[in-house]
Amino acid sequence: MDERKLAVLRAIVTDYVASHEPVGSKTLVERHHLDVSAATIRNDMASLEDEGYLTHPHTSAGRIPTDKGYRLFVDRLATVKPLSLAERRAISSFMEGVCDLDDIVRRTVRLLAQVTRQVAIVQYPVAASPRVRHVELVSLGPDRVLTVVIRSTGTVEQRSFELTDHTDTELAGLRDWVNSLAAGRTPADALEAVSVALGELHPAERLRASRLAAVLSDVLSVDPGARVMVGGVPNLTRFGTEYETTVKPVLEALEEQMVLLRLLGEAVKPGDDEVAVRIGGENSYEPLQSTSVVARGYGSADSAWAMLGVVGPTRMDYPSTIAAVRAVANYVGRFLQEG
Amino acid sequence: MDERKLAVLRAIVTDYVASHEPVGSKTLVERHHLDVSAATIRNDMASLEDEGYLTHPHTSAGRIPTDKGYRLFVDRLATVKPLSLAERRAISSFMEGVCDLDDIVRRTVRLLAQVTRQVAIVQYPVAASPRVRHVELVSLGPDRVLTVVIRSTGTVEQRSFELTDHTDTELAGLRDWVNSLAAGRTPADALEAVSVALGELHPAERLRASRLAAVLSDVLSVDPGARVMVGGVPNLTRFGTEYETTVKPVLEALEEQMVLLRLLGEAVKPGDDEVAVRIGGENSYEPLQSTSVVARGYGSADSAWAMLGVVGPTRMDYPSTIAAVRAVANYVGRFLQEG
DNA sequence: AACTGGCACTCAATACCCGAGAGTGCCAGA
């Protein structure tokens, strides 16, 4: 591909992203000091359009990039835009005084939304090989017991169940029994061990213990990473002019955790440390055909790993967004590893 | 106040809510079978406008209700609109297979958003007199300890802190020590007891125990009820025409938990079992001057109590919304009490 | 005193036209 044609494409993308208006040959030669005439640029534009990188909304309007054009831009033309000092400072001071996991995710999503000025999505970190650390049983009344399961990753899950007329000593016995079986094991192993041990119990005890086993299997089968937090929704108001194509579909997608997880998941591959970009129609989720997703994994393979990213109109500032997503993912990842 | 004038106001409110267009005298007499002429209605309208219940956007446009008009409508004119069978069914089957508190709140917010077709807000239930039930300490590594605080209400809070070179026996000792002081007490009492006991400890132990005490005070000072869940945001897309006055401010408010809590809190008084309605300017939060909040408390004074509600444009269907909020609050309240 | 029909008036919304301007495609010539 011609060197100058690439330069033209780059110029069109940057101009269009900045102005939201179709860009014509004349203004292009003026703004960027391309040392050729407008007519030459017109030829290049026509050729770029033939190849599918550009369109124009109507005859005698400037050109706008297609999804394919953005793709080429992102893959080969985008130069890294370093973050501003203020942004770097915001990122590195964002975790001061953080307390629990919820708080970490909340701050991350806020930070990401702030520096990208887009809608941010952060998946809760999920352990690479989560293990059961401890199971605690607490009496909530004469007939009700609260089960608290603590994972090696620090995530805590709770559920209550009925256990008529239990005593404190029975509860303590149950707790020791279940911990000796489950603690230190992976969820699958723990459930296996419990179900085996259940068979060896005295029938009188078995019935009551099986209640606990059922709850445990219930709790451990939900994937704690299958949750996301969303932030920066008000940033959508910047795109009021693209109500139907951007604001509405994004709001709808945000309501469905599953959609978001799939959206991130099909963009970023586990273990890959690069920022993934999905442009317009590359997203499988129908309503988001005119929005882009910029996402990355964060954390490390050995402790906890998850995804984060932003979603916005295809016409977004990819270099800045990519830089911001990378920086935030890096920072949070490092923060998680240090504890 | 004249009987007919009230009827006119009622007719205008219902028509305007349905059509979103200023309603004129002629169409009004046609649609509602008021047995007087349009001129008479015009007189009534002019008088209602003098008294501040109506405005018109410009001369020679129909009338629209003012905040004061809506207020009168809600207080004296609205007839209860019974829920449809489908709605009743949706409400009573919504909790099937529910597991934990998070799930209850999530389902409630979803349900509320669905039946009102507005943005729904549900506060996490908070105990009337919460007590500390149990404190659990779990080693996360040689230098790190996870504190899990379980409240009598079943809410669980976690936080980790550093405790260099601890042993399992030390942890067990600390756990017994803190539980003997805190368990069964209110947060304030528990913290008081711990700080007193701290002074009586051997100086060598005191330093390490004080780390735990600090974490405990940190955890217990956050109010677990100070959290809300939001849903039905896509319903905002119905109000695309009121972008600046409705969509944008609501999106911004939703981002701030504190704003939402204050919004609900100043509408509904604890213990009151009626649906509270805040119309337009009655809300203290500036940007929401042209939206209304319909809220109610749910739960019971003796177990757990919190607020839920919806926010939408002042031009909303108050009778339906009020009925829906009441029904959902009733149902969830009953559900919580039964366990 | 309350209601009605009639009439003049207002004003947003719609449609329409026209000119300006930005942009294109193409072609002949450097």
Next chain:
DNA sequence: TCTGGCACTCTCGGGTATTGAGTGCCAGTT
């Protein structure tokens, strides 16, 4: 291969006319 020139297209903005829903007021009727 690039350039200048030229005819053509189409949007956008402004101005004007028209429409029509709706009001306010008044004189007349019940």
